[in-house]
Every structure is written in C-alpha cells, then in structure tokens.
Amino acid sequence: MNAVIQVSNVSKSFGSHHVLEDISLTVKKNEIYGLLGPSGAGKTTLVKMIAGIETPSDGKIKVLNTLMPNLRNMTQIGFMAQSDALYLELSGNENLEFFASIYGLKGKRQRERIEHAASLVNLTDFLKKPVHQYSGGMKRRLSLAAALLHEPDILILDEPTVGIDPVLRQSIWKELYKLSDMGTTILVTTHVMDEAEKCGQLGMLRDGRLIASGSPQQLRESTSSTTIEEAFLYYGGARHEN
Amino acid sequence: MRIKALVKRIIRQFIRDKRTLAMMFIAPLLILTLVNLVFSGNDYEPKIAVVSDQATLSEKLEETDEAFTSYKSSTKAFNDLETKKLDAIIEIDPPSIKITLEGSNPTANKAVMMTVEQALKSMNPQESQQKEVEPEVNYLHGSTDMETFDYIGPFLIGFFIFFFVFLIAGVSFLRERTTGTLERLLATPLRRWEMVAGYVLGFGIFTVIQSAIIVMFAIFILDIMMAGSIWYVILITLMLAFTALSLGTLLSAFAKNELQMIQFIPLVVVPQVFFSGLFNIETMAEWLQPLSYIMPLTYGGEAMRDVMIRGGGWPQIYDEVLVLAGFSLLFMTLNVLALKKHRKL
Structure with a gap:
C-alpha cells in the first residue's frame, strides 16, 4: 500500500456550519483520484486541507506519511485553486516566473520548466501577453501550468477543466495520464459527471459526506447503472431514504 | 420595475454590511467631535x-x-x-x-x-x-520671515507619505486576498514572514523613490525652510513610509474589500493629523494629550522639524527614528500573526 494521501475521519466546520463530516479516504501513488460532487459539497475545503492551507477541525490528514499542514511537504504538492490565482497586471511569463521562483527554480532550469509547462497547456505563443487579456480558458491553463512548474509528486487540481474547450480538455487529460504514469499522484475535483469517468478512483461527495468511493466501473456495476450520474443519484438518494 | 429591484438590492446589501453603515453614520460624528475638541482648546500660553x-x-x-x-x-x-x-x-x-x-x-x-x-x-x-x-x-531657530508653511510643511510631507503608502499598500495586500493569489501563495512553501517581508521590501523600493521626490519637491520647488541635511529628511520619511506600509498591510487583514480599507482612513489616518503636532497639543484637553504618544506621525513630524527647522542631525532624531522602526517591526510581527487566520503554519 503506497498511500500518498491519507485522510482519516476528517471533519471541518466554520463556526456552527459543518462543511465536512467524518471523511476518510486514501489516495495511492500514481493514482488519479477524482472527487465528484455538486458545488457546495465540500470538495474545495477538502482539497485545501490536503494542500495544507486549511486545518481540519477534527481528524488527521497525512501526505507522504507526514501530518499536514507541513511546509516541507508543500514543495511536493502542486496546487491549482478553483479561482485563477493570477496577477492580471503581469504577463503569462511573468506569472510563471514568479511561481517558479517561489519554488526555488532558477536560471536555465526555470526557463526550461516554464517552456515545458507552457507548451503543455498550449500557451507558448501567448506568454508575452498580460493576463488580463487572456480568456477564461487561457487563465485556467496558465494556472495549471503554474502548478506543474516544480514537478510536484502530488498534483491537487480544483476544477481544472472548467471553461476549457473539449479538444484542450482531452489534451490536458492526456497529460495527466502521462504524469501519473511517470509517478505523479493526482487529486482532482470535478462536478462534471463524464469527466469523473476518466479518473482511476472516485470519491462521491455530497453535503459534506463521502457517499461512495471506488473505481468508476465498480461504482457503476454495484448500482447497476450505465453512467456515473446514475450511480451518483443512487448513492445520493439512498442516503436520503435512510 | 427594474429600478425598484435595483434599489431593493442596494438597500439589502447595505444593511448586510454593518461596518459600512456604522462608518457612514458614526465616523462623521467622531471627526466632528475631534475637530471641536482641537479647535475649542485654550489659547497658547507661552513660557x-x-x-x-x-x-x-x-x-x-x-x-x-x-x-x-x-x-x-x-x-x-x-x-x-x-x-x-x-x-x-x-x-x-x-x-x-x-x-x-x-x-x-x-x-x-x-x-x-x-x-x-x-x-x-x-x-x-x-x-x-x-x-x-x-x-x-x-x-534660536527660524527667523522673522518664517511662514506658517515652513512650520507645518515638514509635518505635511510626513503626513502625505504616510497616508498614500498606507492606503496603497493596504489595498494591494487586500487584493492579494480577494483575487485568491494569497491562498495560492499559501499552498506553496512560502512562509508567512517571508510574505510580509517581501511586501515590505517590494513596496519599500517605491517608498524610497516617493520619499525622495516629495522631499526634493518641497525643498527645491516649494522652497520650504531647510536647515539640516536632506539625507536625514529622506531617512525619516522612509521610516514613516515603512511604518505606514506595515500598518496598511496589517489592517488590510481586517477589511473585506477596497471600500472597507478606505474606511480605515478616518479611524487611523485622520486622528494622526490632530494629535501628532500639526496643531498645538498643549492647547488640547489634557486627557487627550497622551494620545499623541501612540501616533507614529508624532515621531515622524517631530523628527522632520528637528532637521528642517532646527537644523538637527542624528543626535536629535535617532530616538524618533528608532521609535518608528519599532512601530514597523511591531506591525510586521502582528501581520505575520494575522496571516495565521489563513494558514496555521
């Protein structure tokens, strides 16, 4: 068991508002783990805690066998937030340079990594443009490139493909598979059911609870559904009947 | 119909924002009270x-x-x-x-x-x-042709530097939070103190330029009285700017948006005009006078006058410069602690 991310009995509440309740999940090395759930289900809060930005109210999160939050672990994590955290006044290249420098990439290595990450998301020709001239999809791609710069062992992507056209989405997924083959562990959140199908493992999140987990195939078969959406409805409905 | 909906929405938003509401009704009263206290003070009694x-x-x-x-x-x-x-x-x-x-x-x-x-x-x-x-x-200092501006000028230079650095640094640190880049940065191994230090240094460069420009403009173009060395004046304005910078970024942690940041002006900046020596503190109600000790501008303004009017040097200003440095350090430390709200480490 190469558990890279271990979430054990984690709850999170902001004041009296319970966002997550008793979540336990394990993400293994090389795996692409998808967190599927509607908006407001607590996906972002969960990945933020795994990334070390938030602290759980209860329970433990271990990344690479170290309790989070941990600053050294953060160099092993690439995080792409849901909002495009970019400096609009700066050019694409300047943004990447900034994030690369934060991770300690310098000189020739920095240029190589920026070039590589930018070509991966098809932004090479637009790097000189200021980001406020970018379209929504371009900003998403730049955020993704920023998360890939330091070749992290773990990639945490919060809704990475929102607003990205299907062709590019496909190529991004291709890249995620390639990264996972090379040993990167990927945690991705989505509310798009057909995208969930692309993940190796899935966790279904609804109203702050993990209602089901397993591979997409397992989830479909055990509920005798033809699509992930049906499976989600099944688990979601089942909880309500209880 | 659409206008009505708009009005309704605005009223609702306003009621939800209790702070802006309080600011609109209470802040003017506060300022009027201050002005009243300052100007109804006794006549100056010379010794x-x-x-x-x-x-x-x-x-x-x-x-x-x-x-x-x-x-x-x-x-x-x-x-x-x-x-x-x-x-x-x-x-x-x-x-x-x-x-x-x-x-x-x-x-x-x-x-x-x-x-x-x-x-x-x-x-x-x-x-x-x-x-x-x-x-x-x-x-002893000055001369018969010393104008009021020569007296309040050194203070005003300090004040304007303080005011603009405070506001701009505060708003841009706030933007970092509202645009999500702060969160993005907190997902990196960047330490909280590094972030604060980075801001102070990054803005510090601009404040050096700003200080130099304002001081030179006052001396060479406005022909303000200048008895001491320009380098000391730049040093003092720079220390004031650092104080404003660290205070602005600290207070931005307590503002949700740009408007709320601007609301700090009547609370933090305006009182300093009254209590830091632009007006004679001795003519104020006695219980108000100690307030001047907690105002960074008191020290900045006094040091500026020491140099520009009284021709003082390092021995006259070192204590005030040290106090300003202390203020900056204190605000920076508090800011590092305030960032804990966003990440525990």
Missing part, C-alpha cells in the same frame, strides 16, 4: 524666562503675566530654551531689552511677542509714550 540684574524688574514682570518666570542665570535659561521647556527668553539690561525666541513654532512666536508687548506697556505706561523701547529680537 518666557526673565533674566535681569535688577530683581525688581523681573518681579514686576512676573506679576503682570503668568507666562514670565525669572531665571538667575542666562545659561540655564538658554538650556531650557534649547530643550523646548521655554518659548522665549527676555533679557533686560536697561535701557536695552533683548528677546530670544525658540522660533520653530509661529503660533508660539506670536503669543510671546504679544505677551511681552502687553507686559512692557503695563509696566511703564508713561515712559512708553515718550519713547518706544524697541526690543532686540533674536531667533
């Missing part, structure tokens, strides 16, 4: 030393006005004048009368001259009709 060989003359003067105190030696009087315990010294050695004014505050100068004139008139009314005793007037 004047009388030095004379003829004890009867000094006694007479002391009787005419409370402002006069007789001093045995002129050395001690001049020491007190230097340390601002006195506003002026009057040396009487009939028939000559010599007045030495501290000189850096035009209000005090005027008050001294008026008190002395009245006192002399009341002492020997018959004599003054025959021949006007023309006192010889000297200034």
Whole structure:
C-alpha cells in the first residue's frame, strides 16, 4: 500500500456550519483520484486541507506519511485553486516566473520548466501577453501550468477543466495520464459527471459526506447503472431514504 | 420595475454590511467631535524666562503675566530654551531689552511677542509714550520671515507619505486576498514572514523613490525652510513610509474589500493629523494629550522639524527614528500573526 494521501475521519466546520463530516479516504501513488460532487459539497475545503492551507477541525490528514499542514511537504504538492490565482497586471511569463521562483527554480532550469509547462497547456505563443487579456480558458491553463512548474509528486487540481474547450480538455487529460504514469499522484475535483469517468478512483461527495468511493466501473456495476450520474443519484438518494 | 429591484438590492446589501453603515453614520460624528475638541482648546500660553540684574524688574514682570518666570542665570535659561521647556527668553539690561525666541513654532512666536508687548506697556505706561523701547529680537531657530508653511510643511510631507503608502499598500495586500493569489501563495512553501517581508521590501523600493521626490519637491520647488541635511529628511520619511506600509498591510487583514480599507482612513489616518503636532497639543484637553504618544506621525513630524527647522542631525532624531522602526517591526510581527487566520503554519 503506497498511500500518498491519507485522510482519516476528517471533519471541518466554520463556526456552527459543518462543511465536512467524518471523511476518510486514501489516495495511492500514481493514482488519479477524482472527487465528484455538486458545488457546495465540500470538495474545495477538502482539497485545501490536503494542500495544507486549511486545518481540519477534527481528524488527521497525512501526505507522504507526514501530518499536514507541513511546509516541507508543500514543495511536493502542486496546487491549482478553483479561482485563477493570477496577477492580471503581469504577463503569462511573468506569472510563471514568479511561481517558479517561489519554488526555488532558477536560471536555465526555470526557463526550461516554464517552456515545458507552457507548451503543455498550449500557451507558448501567448506568454508575452498580460493576463488580463487572456480568456477564461487561457487563465485556467496558465494556472495549471503554474502548478506543474516544480514537478510536484502530488498534483491537487480544483476544477481544472472548467471553461476549457473539449479538444484542450482531452489534451490536458492526456497529460495527466502521462504524469501519473511517470509517478505523479493526482487529486482532482470535478462536478462534471463524464469527466469523473476518466479518473482511476472516485470519491462521491455530497453535503459534506463521502457517499461512495471506488473505481468508476465498480461504482457503476454495484448500482447497476450505465453512467456515473446514475450511480451518483443512487448513492445520493439512498442516503436520503435512510 | 427594474429600478425598484435595483434599489431593493442596494438597500439589502447595505444593511448586510454593518461596518459600512456604522462608518457612514458614526465616523462623521467622531471627526466632528475631534475637530471641536482641537479647535475649542485654550489659547497658547507661552513660557518666557526673565533674566535681569535688577530683581525688581523681573518681579514686576512676573506679576503682570503668568507666562514670565525669572531665571538667575542666562545659561540655564538658554538650556531650557534649547530643550523646548521655554518659548522665549527676555533679557533686560536697561535701557536695552533683548528677546530670544525658540522660533520653530509661529503660533508660539506670536503669543510671546504679544505677551511681552502687553507686559512692557503695563509696566511703564508713561515712559512708553515718550519713547518706544524697541526690543532686540533674536531667533534660536527660524527667523522673522518664517511662514506658517515652513512650520507645518515638514509635518505635511510626513503626513502625505504616510497616508498614500498606507492606503496603497493596504489595498494591494487586500487584493492579494480577494483575487485568491494569497491562498495560492499559501499552498506553496512560502512562509508567512517571508510574505510580509517581501511586501515590505517590494513596496519599500517605491517608498524610497516617493520619499525622495516629495522631499526634493518641497525643498527645491516649494522652497520650504531647510536647515539640516536632506539625507536625514529622506531617512525619516522612509521610516514613516515603512511604518505606514506595515500598518496598511496589517489592517488590510481586517477589511473585506477596497471600500472597507478606505474606511480605515478616518479611524487611523485622520486622528494622526490632530494629535501628532500639526496643531498645538498643549492647547488640547489634557486627557487627550497622551494620545499623541501612540501616533507614529508624532515621531515622524517631530523628527522632520528637528532637521528642517532646527537644523538637527542624528543626535536629535535617532530616538524618533528608532521609535518608528519599532512601530514597523511591531506591525510586521502582528501581520505575520494575522496571516495565521489563513494558514496555521
């Protein structure tokens, strides 16, 4: 068991508002783990805690066998937030340079990594443009490139493909598979059911609870559904009947 | 219909934002109260030393006005004048009368001259009709042609630097939070103190330029009185800017948006105008006076006057510069702690 991310009995509440309740999940090395759930289900809060930005109210999160939050672990994590955290006044290249420098990439290595990450998301020709001239999809791609710069062992992507056209989405997924083959562990959140199908493992999140987990195939078969959406409805409905 | 919906929405939003509401109704009252307290203060009462060989003359003067105190030696009087315990010294050695004014505050100068004139008139009314005793007037600092601007100018330079750095640094640190880049940065191994230090240094570069430009403009174009070294003035304005910068970024943690940041101006910036020496603190209600000690601009403004009017150097300003450095460090430390709200590490 190469558990890279271990979430054990984690709850999170902001004041009296319970966002997550008793979540336990394990993400293994090389795996692409998808967190599927509607908006407001607590996906972002969960990945933020795994990334070390938030602290759980209860329970433990271990990344690479170290309790989070941990600053050294953060160099092993690439995080792409849901909002495009970019400096609009700066050019694409300047943004990447900034994030690369934060991770300690310098000189020739920095240029190589920026070039590589930018070509991966098809932004090479637009790097000189200021980001406020970018379209929504371009900003998403730049955020993704920023998360890939330091070749992290773990990639945490919060809704990475929102607003990205299907062709590019496909190529991004291709890249995620390639990264996972090379040993990167990927945690991705989505509310798009057909995208969930692309993940190796899935966790279904609804109203702050993990209602089901397993591979997409397992989830479909055990509920005798033809699509992930049906499976989600099944688990979601089942909880309500209880 | 659409307008009605719009109005309804705006009213709702406003009611939800209790702070903006409070600011709109309470802040003007606060400021009006402050202005009232400041301007309804007493007249300036000068402190004047009388030095004379003829004890009867000094006694007479002391009787005419409370402002006069007789001093045995002129050395001690001049020491007190230097340390601002006195506003002026009057040396009487009939028939000559010599007045030495501290000189850096035009209000005090005027008050001294008026008190002395009245006192002399009341002492020997018959004599003054025959021949006007023309006192010889000297200034320790400044001169007769010193204008009010020369006095308030050094303070205003400090104030404007403080004000703009405070606002701009505060808003841009706030933007970091509202655009999500702060969160993005907290997902990196960047430490909280590194972030604060980075901001201070990054903005620091611009504040150096700003300080230099404003100081040079005041000295060379506005022709403000400049008795000391320009380098000390730049050093002081820079320390003030650092204080404003660290205070602005700290307070931005307590604002949700740009508007709320601007709401800090009447709370943090405006009171400093009143309590940091632009107006005479001594004429204010006594219980208000200690407030000036917690205002960074008090130290900045005083140090600026020490250099620009009194021609002071490092020995005169080092304590004020150190206090400003202390303020900056304190605010930066608090900011590092305030960022804990976003990430525990």
